Amino acid sequence: MTAPAPQLAPYEAIVAHAELELELAGRGDLDGLAGLGPRWDELEAGLPATAPPGALALLERARLIAERARIDLLRMREAVLADHAGTLHARRAADGYGRERPRTPYLDRSA
Numbered sequence: 001m002t003a004p005a006p007q008l009a010p011y012e013a014i015v016a017h018a019e020l021e022l023e024l025a026g027r028g029d030l031d032g033l034a035g036l037g038p039r040w041d042e043l044e045a046g047l048p049a050t051a052p053p054g055a056l057a058l059l060e061r062a063r064l065i066a067e068r069a070r071i072d073l074l075r076m077r078e079a080v081l082a083d084h085a086g087t088l089h090a091r092r093a094a095d096g097y098g099r100e101r102p103r104t105p106y107l108d109r110s111a
Contacts (some may be wrong), residue, residue: 004015008054012044014058014059014062018061021065021066024069025070028076
């Protein structure tokens, strides 16, 4: 097996970063994901203006991994929204069983 070309190291770091994002998204670790933003910016800033041969395959792999992470996050978002909707529905149902509050007049006649 041949050693990877040194000019591909920044692209391999991007793939590793995308894999970490996917792992954190799969675990639902939103705090961990939020902390990765600055590192992504560093990785992007370290790329040369022209990609070397072999970088395209690494970038495509990183893109596919990032898409999987995005799908995991969308699923998590949908689950949170569904839980929230269920909570609102349960709250409205529970309110219907509460004691009826006495109505207070809109006009204070004691003044």
